[in-house]
Amino acid sequence: MKFISITNRELEYGIKVDEIFWVQNRALTKEMVRDSKDEEILADIVAYMALPEVPRSSSEVLDEYYGLTEGMRKDEIEAALRRKNPDAIRLQLIKVYDEIRRILDESGKRFNELISDQNLQLVPRYFQVVFLSFYELMFVERMEVANYRGLVEQLKNIAQNIRITVGGNWSSANKTNNIRAVKGIIRNCFKPKEQIDPAVDSWLTEFETLLTQSKTEQSLYDFKQGFTKLDGRGEFDQECFDKIIKTLTAMANHSPGAVGYVCVGVADNDNHAKRVESLYSIESKEYRSFKITGIGHEAVRLQGSVDKFFRWLIQKVQTQPIDQSVKDSIGRTIRLVNYYGKDVVLFNLSASRDPIAYENKYYQRIGANLQEVKFSEYPELFRRFTQV
Numbered sequence: 001m002k003f004i005s006i007t008n009r010e011l012e013y014g015i016k017v018d019e020i021f022w023v024q025n026r027a028l029t030k031e032m033v034r035d036s037k038d039e040e041i042l043a044d045i046v047a048y049m050a051l052p053e054v055p056r057s058s059s060e061v062l063d064e065y066y067g068l069t070e071g072m073r074k075d076e077i078e079a080a081l082r083r084k085n086p087d088a089i090r091l092q093l094i095k096v097y098d099e100i101r102r103i104l105d106e107s108g109k110r111f112n113e114l115i116s117d118q119n120l121q122l123v124p125r126y127f128q129v130v131f132l133s134f135y136e137l138m139f140v141e142r143m144e145v146a147n148y149r150g151l152v153e154q155l156k157n158i159a160q161n162i163r164i165t166v167g168g169n170w171s172s173a174n175k176t177n178n179i180r181a182v183k184g185i186i187r188n189c190f191k192p193k194e195q196i197d198p199a200v201d202s203w204l205t206e207f208e209t210l211l212t213q214s215k216t217e218q219s220l221y222d223f224k225q226g227f228t229k230l231d232g233r234g235e236f237d238q239e240c241f242d243k244i245i246k247t248l249t250a251m252a253n254h255s256p257g258a259v260g261y262v263c264v265g266v267a268d269n270d271n272h273a274k275r276v277e278s279l280y281s282i283e284s285k286e287y288r289s290f291k292i293t294g295i296g297h298e299a300v301r302l303q304g305s306v307d308k309f310f311r312w313l314i315q316k317v318q319t320q321p322i323d324q325s326v327k328d329s330i331g332r333t334i335r336l337v338n339y340y341g342k343d344v345v346l347f348n349l350s351a352s353r354d355p356i357a358y359e360n361k362y363y364q365r366i367g368a369n370l371q372e373v374k375f376s377e378y379p380e381l382f383r384r385f386t387q388v
Helices: 030-034 037-050 059-067 071-082 084-109 111-115 125-139 146-155 174-190 205-213 240-253 270-280 296-303 306-317 324-333 375-386
Strands: 143-145 190-191 223-225 259-264 285-286 288-291 335-339 342-350 361-366 367-373
Touching: 030 037, 037 059, 037 071, 037 084, 037 125, 059 071, 071 084, 084 111, 084 125, 084 146, 111 125, 111 146, 125 143, 125 174, 146 174, 174 190, 205 259, 205 342, 223 240, 240 259, 240 324, 240 361, 240 367, 270 288, 270 296, 288 375, 296 306, 296 342, 306 324, 306 342, 324 342, 361 375
Parallel strands: 223 259
Antiparallel strands: 143 190, 259 342, 285 288, 335 342, 361 367
């Protein structure tokens, strides 16, 4: 313990309090660190990241999170953490923290000096606003920093655009409004992510939204129980894989701006779900009548692990009879979603400037059905895209 204890004495061991990030950047005083205010900040940040609604901040709320007082918040935060995966939250938090440290190194200033030329009060709340603005842009809107020097300039004296309320209770409304204000100022220094890291980006909430939206937009969503046949032999179903890619091109031909999704690991009917459960001795997870079987059982069987199977799938996309730019687009955006322990592969494809062909033919989705576009229908298909 002595090696990780915080000390301000000139000892050969321990962590010098003046060298801690919070104290170095005047986000917290030494006394605040000794009172575990750094843990309170992190608890507030994690609650924001995990809970579906923006929570208010206060000592009473923190006590409820930890079960020190009666209330439902302990059960809510526990359930939310299980849903979003604590490891994913930890990695996202570290990535945001690393970006803020890089910005501070770029600026040559401490946090309090960068955001204000005044002697600020309630600096912990300013830090949370900036931190959560980065989090929102990086992991909710899926962007990354494009201009570090520009971001430093945007953050200079940004505190003058933040209106923090005083008192022990920090309302969710005030927190939300300030985060929106900061995001609006710094957004032009970010760009859409070029690559998605499936190990970090669990996409859980978006996955549930996708399942819900498929009820009303059938032509842009499709579901497959897996990549193997259900005949008991467990062989990779190449025909099914080909149809997945073909379906994606048909969805992209729906209209300009359309985005099509194919989820693999979600049974399209109860009989398929029961067959998978019987063959692989697993139990599917249900969400609003959807049976999520996952693909982990077949991934291990085919390639030895889910990670190897995922990389193998990306390579399989490159063998498809479609334009190279379309292959690259599908390969960049394929996701591995972990839903309560069930691994689901999510393909998506956005409409291009022109219709997309599969094996030199054009397809479209009519409801849940895949249809080849007849030659006589080509003018209408291309007219959809030329009218944009």
